[in-house]
Structure formats: C-alpha cells, structure tokens
Amino acid sequence: xxxLPKKELIKFVIFxxxxxxxxxxxxxxxxxxxxxxxxxxxYGLLAVGFNILFGLTGYLSFGxxxxxxxxxxxAVWSFKLLTMNAIPxxxxxxxxxxxxxxxxxxxxxxxxxxxxxxxxxxFAQMSYNLAYSVLTPITNGETGLQLTLQDPRVLxxxxxxxxxxxxxxxxxxxxxxGYGGFYFSAVLLIAGFFIAQKITTSPFGLVLKGIKSxxxxxxxxxxxxxPYTLAAFVISGMYxxxxxxxxxxxxxxxxxxxxxxxxxxxxxxxxxLGGVGTMFGPVLGAWIMKYLENIxxxxxxxxxxxxxxxxxDNLESVVVLIASKFxxxxxxxxxxxxxxxxxxxxxxxxxxxxxxxxxxxxxxxKAKAExxxxxxxxxx
Numbered sequence: 001x002x003x004l005p006k007k008e009l010i011k012f013v014i015f016x017x018x019x020x021x022x023x024x025x026x027x028x029x030x031x032x033x034x035x036x037x038x039x040x041x042x043y044g045l046l047a048v049g050f051n052i053l054f055g056l057t058g059y060l061s062f063g064x065x066x067x068x069x070x071x072x073x074x075a076v077w078s079f080k081l082l083t084m085n086a087i088p089x090x091x092x093x094x095x096x097x098x099x100x101x102x103x104x105x106x107x108x109x110x111x112x113x114x115x116x117x118x119x120x121x122x123f124a125q126m127s128y129n130l131a132y133s134v135l136t137p138i139t140n141g142e143t144g145l146q147l148t149l150q151d152p153r154v155l156x157x158x159x160x161x162x163x164x165x166x167x168x169x170x171x172x173x174x175x176x177x178g179y180g181g182f183y184f185s186a187v188l189l190i191a192g193f194f195i196a197q198k199i200t201t202s203p204f205g206l207v208l209k210g211i212k213s214x215x216x217x218x219x220x221x222x223x224x225x226x227p228y229t230l231a232a233f234v235i236s237g238m239y240x241x242x243x244x245x246x247x248x249x250x251x252x253x254x255x256x257x258x259x260x261x262x263x264x265x266x267x268x269x270x271x272x273l274g275g276v277g278t279m280f281g282p283v284l285g286a287w288i289m290k291y292l293e294n295i296x297x298x299x300x301x302x303x304x305x306x307x308x309x310x311x312x313d314n315l316e317s318v319v320v321l322i323a324s325k326f327x328x329x330x331x332x333x334x335x336x337x338x339x340x341x342x343x344x345x346x347x348x349x350x351x352x353x354x355x356x357x358x359x360x361x362x363x364x365x366k367a368k369a370e371x372x373x374x375x376x377x378x379x380x
Contacts, residue, residue, distance in 0.1 A: 004194075004197055004198065004201065005201060008197050008200075008201060011197070011279060011280075012193065012194055012197060015190065015193055015279075015280065015283075016190045016193075019041065019044075019186050019189055019190055020183075020186060020190075022037055022040065022182075022186070023037060023179065023182070029291070031291055031294065034177075034178045034179050034181065034182050035250075036290065036291070036294055037179075037182040037186075038181050038182050038185055038246075038250045039290045040286070040287050040290055040291075041182060041185035041186045041188075041189045041246075042185050042189075042243050042246045042247055042250070043243065043270065043286040043287075043289075043290055044189050044282075044283040044286045044287060045185070045188060045189045045192045045239060045242060045243050045246070046064075046068065046239065046240055046243035046267060046270075046286065047267065047270045047271055047274070047282035047283055047285060047286040048189070048192050048193055048196050048239060048282060048283060049192065049196070049235070049236045049237075049238070049239020049240055049242075049243070050064055050236055050239070050240070050267050050268075050270075050271055050282065051196070051271055051276070051277070051278075051279075051281075051282040052196055052199060052208075052232055052235055052236045052239070053232050053233055053235075053236035054268075054271055054276060055271065055276045055277035055278070055281075055282065056199070056200060056205060056208045056209060056212065056232065056277065057208045057211055057212055057228075057229060057232045058211065058212030058213075059109075059112065059116055059229065059232070059233070060116070060117045060268070061108075061116075061117065061120040061233075061236070061264070062117050062118075062120050062121035062124065062261065062264045062265065062268065063104065063108075063119075063120030063121050063122075063123050063124030063127075063261075063264055064120075064124075064236070064237070064240045064264050064267055065124055065128075065240075065258060065259050065260060065261065065262075065263035065264040065267070066100070066104070066123060066124040066127040066128070066259050066264075067097040067100060067101055067237040067238075067240035067241045067244065068240045068241070068243055068244040068247075068258050068259065068263060069127065069128070069131060069244060069254065069256065069258040069259035070093075070096055070097045070100050070127075070241055070244065070259075071093035071094070071096070071097045071240065071241030071242060071243065071244025071245040071247075071248075072093070072145075072244040072245065072247050072248045072254035072255075072258055073131070073138070073139060073145055073244075073254045074089070074092045074093045074095075074096040074097070074241070074244075074245065075089035075090065075092065075093045075244070075245040075246075075247075075248035075249060075252075075254070076089075076145045076146070076147070076248050076252060076253065076254045077092075077145070078092045078093075079147060079151070079153070079167075079169065079248070079252055080145075080147060080148075080151040080152070080153065081151070081152055081153070081154065082153065082154060082155045082156075083153060083155040083156045084153065084156055084167045084168065084169050084170055085155075085169075085170060085171065085172065086169055086170065086171045086176055086184060086249045087171070089169075089245055089248065089249055090188070090242060090245040090246065090249065092245070093241045093242055093244055093245025093248075094238050094241050094242050094245065096241065097237050097238055097240060097241020097242070097244065098234055098237060098238040098241065100237065100241075101233055101234045101236070101237025101238065101240075101241075102230070102234050102237075104120070104123045104233075104237075105229075105230050105233035105234055105237070106230065107119070107123075108120050108123065108233075109226065109229050109230055109233060112215065120264075121261060121264070124259060124261060124264055125261055127259050128256055128259040128260055128261075131256040131259055132256040139254070139256060141256070142255075142256065144253050144254060144255035144256070145253065145254040145255070146252070146253045147166050147167065147252055147253075148166075149162075149165075149166065153167070169181075169249050169250075169252050171184055176249050176250055177250065177251075181249060181250040182250075184246075184249070185246050185249075185250065188242065188246065189283075192239060192242070193279070193283070196279065197279065199235070200279070204228070204231075207223065207225075207228050208228060208229075208232055210223075211225050211228060211229060244258065266289070269285070269289065269335070269339055270282060270285040270286040270289050271285060272285070272339070272342070272343070272349060273285035273288065273289065273338075273339060273342055273349055273350060274286070274288070274349050274350050274351060275348055275349030275350060275351030275352060276348075276349065278349070278351045280351060281349050281350065281351040284350055284351070285349065285350065288350070289335065292331070292334070292335065292338075293331065293335075296326070296327045296328075296331035296334055297327070297328060297329070297331045298328075299327035299328055299331075300324075300327075300328050301320060301324050304319075304320045304323050304324060304327070305320055308320055308323075
C-alpha cells in the first residue's frame with residue numbers, strides 16, 4: 001500500500017535527496033541559512049497541496065490563504081494553552097484547517113469554474129476581516145497572536161517551572177528556530193510529496209483527473225463527482241493548514257495578513273510558474289519565488305549605486321532610478337514581468353521549459369515537448 005510505481009519511486013528518492021541536502025547545494029547561491037530554508041520547505045509543502053486541487057482536479061481556488069492563517073492561529077494557541085512542543089501544534093493546525101476547508105468547500109463546490117474561484121476568494125476575505133477585527137479576542141487583531149509570559153501552557157507547567165523569559169518552540173528538546181526547524185519542515189515536505197504521489201497514482205487520483213478533463217462526462221457515466229472534489233478540497237486545505245502551522249513553529253506568531261487575498265494569489269503564481277499539474281513544478285515555483293523575494297527585496301539605491309559605479313555619473317543615476325523600481329519594495333514588478341514571460345513563452349511553466357530542453361538536446365530534437373494542459377477548470 002505504501003509502494004509507488006518504479007518511475008514515481010525514483011522521482012520521490014531524487015526529491016528527498018534534493019530537499020535534505022539543500023543546506024549544502026544552496027550555499028553557493030547564498031540561500032543556505034535557516035530562515036530561508038524553512039520558507040523553501042514550508043511554501044513547497046503549501047504548493048504541493050494546492051496542486052492537488054488546482055493541478056490534479058482543475059479547480060482554481062483564490063482562498064487558500066484562509067487555511068494557511070487558520071493553521072497558524074491553531075498552532076500558536078496550542079503553544080499558549082498546552083505545550084511548546086511542535087507536534088500538537090501541527091496536529092491541531094491540520095485538524096482545524098481541515099474542518100474549516102470542509103465547511104468552505106461544501107458551500108463553494110456547489111459551483112465550478114470562475115464562480116467557484118470567486119466564492120473561495122470571498123470566503124478568504126471574510127476570514128481575513130473576521131481575524132482582523134471581529135475575532136480580536138481570538139486573533140489579537142492587527143497586532144497578531146503572540147506568546148506572552150502569562151500563557152497557561154498547562155502541559156509544560158505541569159512538569160516544569162515557568163521560566164523568566166518567553167519559551168521557545170522545540171521538538172522534544174530540539175530548537176525549531178534554526179536548522180532543526182528546517183529539517184522538521186523538510187521531513188513533512190517529503191511526506192507530503194509522497195502522499196501527493198500516492199493520490200495522483202491511485203484510483204481516486206484518476207477520478208480527479210477525469211473531473212479536470214470533463215466533469216460533465218464523469219457525471220453522465222454515473223459517477224457522483226461532488227464527494228471527490230470535496231475530498232480534494234479538504235486535503236488541499238489540510239496541506240495549507242500544515243504549512244501555516246509550520247510557519248508558527250519556526251516563528252511563533254500568527255497575523256491576519258497571512259489570510260489576505262495577496263497570499264492566495266502568490267500561491268497561484270508559484271504553481272503556474274513551476275508548472276500546473278506536475279509533481280516538481282509547484283515546489284520549484286515556490287522555491288524560485290521565495291529566493292527572488294529574498295534577493296530583490298534586499299536591494300536598495302545604495303546597493304544599486306555600488307553595482308553600477310562603473311558607469312558615468314549621469315548614466316549611473318538614470319540606470320539606478322529605473323532599476324530601483326524593480327527591487328526593494330517594488331520587487332513584485334520584477335515578479336510580474338517574469339510571470340508574463342512564463343505565461344507567454346512557457347504556458348506549461350518551468351517544467352515545460354525543462355522538457356523542451358531535454359527533448360532538444362538529449363532526444364535529438366525529434367520529440368516535441370508535452371503540450372501544456374490549457375484546461376484548468378472543469379466544465380460547469
């Protein structure tokens with residue numbers, strides 16, 4: 001039951017090795033420090049889960065940030081009420097986000113296509129507004145939910161004395177703020193990738209692919225597609241909740257900004273950038289976006305002046321003025337241009353570019369790259 005087809009098993013082993021050795025092979029790129037590695041693992045997991053709904057089933061959700069936020073809040077409340085151990089936090093994050101996804105999915109999946117997308121966006125914005133204002137006693141509003149010295153932490157304090165400072169999140173004594181947090185997130189990413197592979201190759205996954213291809217035909221054959229789409233939605237929401245819980249594990253706070261529509265849009269960009277419907281693509285897209293965010297958002301005019309110092313003064317000022325619009329707080333402009341380039345020239349994402357490269361240089365140029373799946377929404 002835990003076995004995979006040989007081809008999928010090879011993919012899994014390669015993926016596991018790549019993830020676990022990230023601190024080594026990312027060193028030349030200046031991306032091997034714990035904070036960024038944790039983001040790579042967590043957002044990769046988020047993208048894998050979203051791909052089950054969007055890439056496999058064909059339902060585009062603009063509201064997955066709501067589950068990310070629910071997972072973060074659940075984890076922080078676990079730290080505040082029970083224990084600073086990471087295990088209960090991620091368990092509660094997965095369970096509560098799954099229940100929340102069940103409620104939203106039950107209502108949203110009454111429609112498909114653009115109507116489904118708008119419904120998920122509406123629910124996500126409702127969740128954001130509730131967390132930001134109405135549910136302030138639970139979420140602490142715009143300040144965000146954080147640890148305090150007065151937190152009960154009943155399980156921890158039953159066996160130890162209250163410390164003078166704020167406690168740290170641990171996994172049976174291992175600090176989750178550094179590389180320990182990365183490897184904890186990396187193991188969960190690998191497990192999530194394996195589960196996604198099993199779903200994709202299972203009869204359940206074949207039904208999801210059939211729904212994406214033509215939901216009406218599936219209904220005409222007597223298959224009730226509603227339970228399958230709801231299950232895919234809940235599973236995807238649980239992945240998002242787990243990612244939100246891991247964000248709180250590596251940095252124990254939760255804010256309403258994680259539930260904004262921009263966070264959902266970022267997730268969609270990650271998946272499309274890497275390649276919708278592929279196994280590696282969404283993770284690759286998440287890694288690239290987080291890496292570029294880390295690089296370009298750190299640039300400022302002083303850095304640019306130093307970089308273009310070889311130019312004549314007048315030309316240097318003009319070049320820096322233009323370049324400054326694409327870095328720092330404006331780095332999303334660079335991301336937007338890159339996204340436009342990918343959509344226009346590589347509709348199948350970076351994985352399509354990889355297939356084209358392999359076919360061009362290793363298959364004698366005879367085989368054509370797989371055509372991207374243009375149908376990303378099931379028929380109404």
